[in-house]
Amino acid sequence: MFPTKELPAAASSFFSAYASVAATTMLVRSTLNQFIPQPVRSYLHSLLRRYLFAPPSSTTLSLIIDHYYTSGFAPNQLFEAAEIYLSTKIGSSTNRLRISKTPRQKNLTVTIDNGQVISDKFDDVMLTWRVGDIVDPIGTQKQQQQKRHLELTFKKEFKDKVLDSYLPHVLERAAQIKNQERVLKLYSHHCPFNYDDKQEGGRGFWGSVKLEHPSTFETLAMDPAMKKAIVEDLDRFVRRKEFYRRVGKAWKRGYLLYGPPGTGKSTLVAAMANYLKFDIYDLELSSVNSNQDLRRALLSTSNRSILVIEDIDCSAESMDRRSTQDNHLQNFDYIGKPSRKLSLSGLLNCIDGLWSSFGDERIIVLTTNHKEKLDPALLRPGRMDVHINMSYCSPQAFKLLASNYLGLPHTCPHPFYREVHGLLDTTEATPAEVAEELMKTDDPTLALQGLASFLKRKRLPQLEENQIKEDQQCHQKKFKSS
Numbered sequence: 124m125f126p127t128k129e130l131p132a133a134a135s136s137f138f139s140a141y142a143s144v145a146a147t148t149m150l151v152r153s154t155l156n157q158f159i160p161q162p163v164r165s166y167l168h169s170l171l172r173r174y175l176f177a178p179p180s181s182t183t184l185s186l187i188i189d190h191y192y193t194s195g196f197a198p199n200q201l202f203e204a205a206e207i208y209l210s211t212k213i214g215s216s217t218n219r220l221r222i223s224k225t226p227r228q229k230n231l232t233v234t235i236d237n238g239q240v241i242s243d244k245f246d247d248v249m250l251t252w253r254v255g256d257i258v259d260p261i262g263t264q265k266q267q268q269q270k271r272h273l274e275l276t277f278k279k280e281f282k283d284k285v286l287d288s289y290l291p292h293v294l295e296r297a298a299q300i301k302n303q304e305r306v307l308k309l310y311s312h313h314c315p316f317n318y319d320d321k322q323e324g325g326r327g328f329w330g331s332v333k334l335e336h337p338s339t340f341e342t343l344a345m346d347p348a349m350k351k352a353i354v355e356d357l358d359r360f361v362r363r364k365e366f367y368r369r370v371g372k373a374w375k376r377g378y379l380l381y382g383p384p385g386t387g388k389s390t391l392v393a394a395m396a397n398y399l400k401f402d403i404y405d406l407e408l409s410s411v412n413s414n415q416d417l418r419r420a421l422l423s424t425s426n427r428s429i430l431v432i433e434d435i436d437c438s439a440e441s442m443d444r445r446s447t448q449d450n451h452l453q454n455f456d457y458i459g460k461p462s463r464k465l466s467l468s469g470l471l472n473c474i475d476g477l478w479s480s481f482g483d484e485r486i487i488v489l490t491t492n493h494k495e496k497l498d499p500a501l502l503r504p505g506r507m508d509v510h511i512n513m514s515y516c517s518p519q520a521f522k523l524l525a526s527n528y529l530g531l532p533h534t535c536p537h538p539f540y541r542e543v544h545g546l547l548d549t550t551e552a553t554p555a556e557v558a559e560e561l562m563k564t565d566d567p568t569l570a571l572q573g574l575a576s577f578l579k580r581k582r583l584p585q586l587e588e589n590q591i592k593e594d595q596q597c598h599q600k601k602f603k604s605s
């Protein structure tokens with residue numbers, strides 16, 4: 124610090140003049156702050172900054188992305204995507220954020236507040252995003268919101284790269300983030316209509332609840348090769364949009380899951396939904412009265428969804444089977460005359476006839492305990508793309524269940540494994556039965572002992588039954604040859 128008396132006179136008078144200007148400025152600012160509301164102040168401030176202090180550079184280009192189209196009704200998809208994308212770019216230079224959450228979201232949405240600037244880099248192109256700093260202070264909150272915009276600035280020479288590569292990248296990343304954030308829904312005829320269903324314009328036939336099934340492909344016990352094949356099939360399906368368009372096929376895929384009760388058919392459907400982030404529509408055919416109702420129900424399902432019809436053998440039994448052969452009746456359906464009953468042909472039409480071609484990225488899953496009981500029309504080649512046999516618990520599947528339920532490592536087998544494997548090879552036990560035994564205690568040794576004795580008890584009647592069958596076959600052979 125310099126002692127004031129040692130300063131030259133000119134400097135001293137400069138400082139006293141500066142001090143009085145600063146004091147006046149502070150007084151004016153505090154008076155203005157008192158009388159001018161904050162939105163108006165920030166509006167004036169932004170105008171000054173925009174037009175006085177930031178003259179447009181001749182080497183840079185700015186793209187303005189409005190929140191709403193000029194008509195003001197529909198939100199601009201690019202704005203919404205950019206907001207999501209920018210939320211992943213929040214750095215230390217950002218000092219004001221907006222936070223919100225809708226009922227359909229798992230986590231909070233964090234967006235950048237007005238006036239903030241964010242830098243980004245894409246393939247060595249430097250980009251600057253400025254979050255809409257012109258807020259119209261006059262008007263309702265909705266009108267103000269409609270005037271929000273983003274300004275993207277970069278060197279002019281990169282215009283094509285930004286338009287052709289960077290912005291599509293922003294859209295894609297935002298779609299991925301949004302997808303991860305989605306709360307999955309289980310739609311059913313029996314679910315009550317809730318706030319979300321109304322928000323979405325009402326799904327008519329369907330009410331929904333959150334799909335909170337924890338099943339994933341990691342926890343699903345089945346033959347590892349088959350599991351891998353299913354995951355690859357799903358991956359191929361979702362990335363083949365162009366392929367389906369090119370070959371003129373509706374972008375949908377059908378899976379028929381068959382096997383005894385408790386082998387994981389419903390669990391697999393939940394794993395598929397969690398993997399793809401698709402909603403599930405659980406269709407009970409008993410709640411559908413006619414082909415027309417069925418079409419209406421299907422038309423009100425959304426894209427990126429799985430339509431499940433469980434126990435199709437039981438449902439198909441109660442349908443009007445005559446119409447499978449009756450093409451005349453089927454034609455009536457096409458031209459919109461309501462057939463009074465739900466028929467198998469009506470269902471097949473929705474699976475792979477003309478009515479199946481609406482919408483995109485749709486999966487249909489039929490499940491059954493009795494594949495042999497299904498109408499051949501449902502089984503004919505090409506009807507359901509993939510048939511998956513969900514079978515009894517194999518030693519491989521058991522290892523995964525033991526690891527999930529008892530925390531036993533794959534690498535270091537428990538001494539009881541050998542016995543359990545041997546029993547599983549000769550006993551028909553479902554993964555549900557094995558899982559139930561493993562849940563009975565936390566102690567791995569006791570749990571495996573319990574499972575082994577369960578399998579032995581189960582095996583005896585099966586062995587006896589097999590013996591009887593073998594004897595009968597032997598007897599028949601002898602009878603034929605004599």
Ligand SMILES: Nc1ncnc2c1ncn2[C@@H]1O[C@H](COP(=O)(O)OP(=O)(O)OP(=O)(O)O)[C@@H](O)[C@H]1O
Pocket residue numbers: 342343344345382383384385386387388389390391491492513554555556558
């Ligand atoms: N493959 C599996 N992997 C992991 N858990 C399984 C498997 N199969 C069955 N389970 C367990 O058993 C329970 C019942 O299985 P699930 O409902 O999927 O059988 P399902 O084949 O659909 O039977 P149903 O034919 O009676 O509908 C599940 O909640 C799950 O805990």
Ligand SMILES: [Mg+2]
Pocket residue numbers: 388389390433490
């Ligand atoms: Mg089931």
